[in-house]
Amino acid sequence: MSEHTITVAGVAVDTRHWIGGERVASTQTFPDVSPIDGSTIGEISRGTAMEAAAAVAAAKAAFPAWAATSRAQRARILHAIADGVEKRIEELAIVETTDNGALLRSHRRGVMPRVAHNFRFFADWLLQLDHEDFDTRGHTNHVSWDPAGPCVLITPWNAPLMLATWKVAPALAAGNTVVLKPAEWSPLTASLLADIAAEAGLPAGVLNLVQGYGSEIGDALTSHPDVRRISFTGSVPTAKRIAASAAAHLTPLSLELGGKSPLLVFADADLDLAVDLAVEQYDNAGQVCLAGTRLLVEESVAEEFTRRFVEKASGLKQGDPRDEATDIGPNIHPRQLEKIDGFVRRALAAGARAVIGGHRGDGQYYAPTLLTDVAQDSEIVQEEVFGPVLTLQTFTDEETAVRLANGTRFGLAATVFTGDPERAERVTARLVAGTVWVNCFFVRDLQAPFGGSRLSGVGREGGTWSFDFYCDVKNTVTAPKGWKDHG
Missing domain, CATH: 3.40.309.10 (Aldehyde Dehydrogenase; Chain A, domain 2)
Structure with a gap:
């Protein structure tokens, strides 16, 4: 077993980053502590601006080929990732419970099956994504969704893998490449996801993982000129810092923030x-x-x-x-x-x-x-x-x-x-x-829009709204005449 591998309830977890299809170690680490008993689970590679830049570079390099991959092939790979999740539900459940303290029974029966569903839903939605052509004075309007580019996805600690894949799945389905930055208090299942995605055939560089403290790597990710989308779930103060950082390049943001419902x-x-x-x-x-x-x-x-x-x-x-x-x-x-x-x-x-x-x-x-x-x-x-x-x-x-x-x-x-x-x-x-x-609570359908008003967020994701965010939506208008005879 590698010196960078820890064992969590019998499950091997690599503590290094995942960049460009390879495991990358940092010179420094940070402790990951279980809230169940306060014990240190392991030492995790602590990313710096250097690892953040390398991950964005890997995502940028992988983007043209992944964007050009057919919808059907992207969907097949997302379904393969879902298959991998389903095969490892028990492992993912016990690792996440150890890491963030949420109920094991909930992870087994609801959360991890939902992780797999996130990939299946957006794979299937991709294949039916369409807007009927419409006419303007005899001209044809055709709406399409073009992949935007590398995306930075910053996820919280309260439902680490489910909320990460709620972002990762539509971003990948849309044809984008991803740099995922999980919360430092619960990073382990994101590392397992990198393994599962690689085993499913996701090309190198399409999904990258950088671990560490937001204060040390956040700005390097969110201010990078090659990043074309940022999605963040977390606190209002952190969102304000991300928005200020992204403003330099007008990088579009999706922010799901606090609640006092x-x-x-x-x-x-x-x-x-x-x-x-x-x-x-x-x-x-x-x-x-x-x-x-x-x-x-x-x-x-x-x-x-x-x-x-x-x-x-x-x-x-x-x-x-x-x-x-x-x-x-x-x-x-x-x-x-x-x-x-x-x-x-x-x-x-x-x-x-x-x-x-x-x-x-x-x-x-x-x-x-x-x-x-x-x-x-x-x-x-x-x-x-x-x-x-x-x-x-x-x-x-x-x-x-x-x-x-x-x-x-x-x-x-x-x-x-x-x-x-x-x-x-x-x-x-x-x-x-x-x-x-x-007269109900927490009934959630992935095709419904999700997001907040006021300080609870900016934007909506879910169903077509996710593709609207993770893509550049294009309208092509074609005149009825002007074609040359190619017969």
Whole structure:
């Protein structure tokens, strides 16, 4: 076994970058620590501007041939990657659970199958991507999607492989080459993806992987003149730095950022359903961008809703995410845990009341928390915590409900529970959000547009919207006359 290979729960993982079809080591490393027990999993190659430049150069060199590859062949390779993922679901699941602390059962049953689906969906969508020709005064308009060039994809730590492939799959399907920069807190499954892609026949340089700290390699990637698209999922402050860096070359951006999403419960709602799905907001230890962390409940049912919520949430089991019985695992990193605890301590000091939780557990675990008696303009209501912390406010009418729901700088998602379809239509029409769920939660179809409003993001991806972003969309207008006789 190579000195650059670590073993994670019996799975061999290469700790080096993947550039131009080869493993590349850095002179320095950074530790990858498991949030389950704080143990160091291994030392990971720590990229610099040199590795970033090499990865972009490799992507640029590979781009002409990959862009010229037929749609059918690109689709075949993407399906082969999906096959490789499906063969290694168990390995990918245990490595990612060890790396980021999310539930093993979720990785096995939902997340890793979704990774494979990401590749299959965009492979199939590529083959049906079309726009019907249309006429302008006898002239024919033909719309086409041309590959844009090398893409830099910067992905988060909360669902590392799924969110990486949500970007990688459409970028590759579109005929682009990719430089993937995974989050330094959870880099391991991205390395396994590089192996799977190579085994599936993806040409060298089409997918490149650079690991390391964003502060050290981010600008080298996002300001590079040869990069033609940047897609980022993460925090608003980091997005602002990326946007400033990309501005020098007007590189198009797709940004999926923070959320402070409302979950509205009207008095005529199915309270059992509303409570069940409200408790689901603790999924992944609250580290879900779409989570409805602000519970807004009609005053007349607030007491009953809270009673049922506390009863349901109190039954959640927090512990080792590798245990099938566990409902909530650890938070990703000591810094994140400190951030979560700081938010809650300041809220309590300002007069909030913890109905449940409100404190740390052992290790990197934070108790599922529900805070009431919070003001709309308070930090805990306005800022993204990204942990198992929910707030509860009440309202007396639709107008107040909508005002509270829209009363932050964010606009990623919203959830509405009501038994009145007319009310659902009225309220959802006024909510500022990229996705709204009515009497359901987290129903996601890859053909639907996905993105945020306000500070929650820029742009939309999914289905044809992904190809619109990852391509240069061209319209060719042809005159009805002027052809020479070639007979």
